[in-house]
Amino acid sequence: MSKAFDNLRLYAGVVKRVGYTLTLGMLHSGFRDELLKLYNSCSGQEPSGDDTPMDPFVIPKTDVFELFGNDAAAYxxxxxxxxxxxxxxELKVISNLVKKWNPRRIFEIGTFQGRTTLNMALNSGSDTEIVTLDLPAGELASTKMDIEDGEVRYVKKEVSGERFIGHPAASKIRQVFGDSASFSFDEYKDSVDVAFIDGSHAYEYVLNDSEKVFPIMRKGGLIIWHDYTNWPGVWTALNELYEHDSRFRGLRHIGGTSIAILTL
Ligand SMILES: C[S@@+](CC[C@H](N)C(=O)[O-])C[C@H]1O[C@@H](n2cnc3c(N)ncnc32)[C@H](O)[C@@H]1O
Known part of the structure; x- marks a missing residue:
């Protein structure tokens, strides 16, 4: 009953947001960006392989880091x-967080093309190890829990980690493969300074991955989640952890991004 109510609330929220986006929202660049993303996703372009941005805006970009000169990272x-x-x-924010934390070991769940993996490698010390876990396409049908239909495309990419394979920084990166629900994290116990959770966005997986990284974290470590504002599974799981599990009371959402963080 409460699940049906949640779904109804979600549906009503989506209808409200779409209505606003197509009317008053047109006056705001953030909502125009949403329309652009929607247009791109519906225009028959298959994203896999070719990530050329569809960006009709000609005005040069800047951001708060560039304007205020406190961007210390390399990209x-x-x-x-x-x-x-x-x-x-978000990539700049993650890169700057990594630089600030100066981790000895980073653990990422969800490699995809390895764009964030590479940038985390570029912004950490020469002896930092970045371990990145990815679900092989061949294991899609045998995951312990269901992943979302909308993320199958990310599992079925041609090459996991293509952005860093062959790059000099790849020597710091260790690729491991498996389903985060059955993967053994034991080897990494108490050794990780920064964890980046960006694997499956299904509610059960976000709960699973959040739980699995806890024992591998060092005291003072940082856990980063992506897509808190984009995927219902992520926000439902993180909201629940924040409200009902005291270990997650320190969760914070970084404004202007879909990133949530927890310092241990
Ligand atoms: C959104 S992409 C990750 C993007 C990447 N972290 C980045 O920042 O560029 C999600 C990735 O999670 C992987 N994935 C999905 N379910 C998983 C699971 N159960 N265990 C491990 N990896 C999973 C997918 O194969 C995909 O590569």
């Missing part, structure tokens, strides 16, 4: 984002 492929990636600004 590659920051503007080459499309489906399944962090946004440009």
């Amino acid at each position: 590659e492929g920051v503007y080459e984002c499309g489906f399944g990636h962090t946004t440009e600004f």
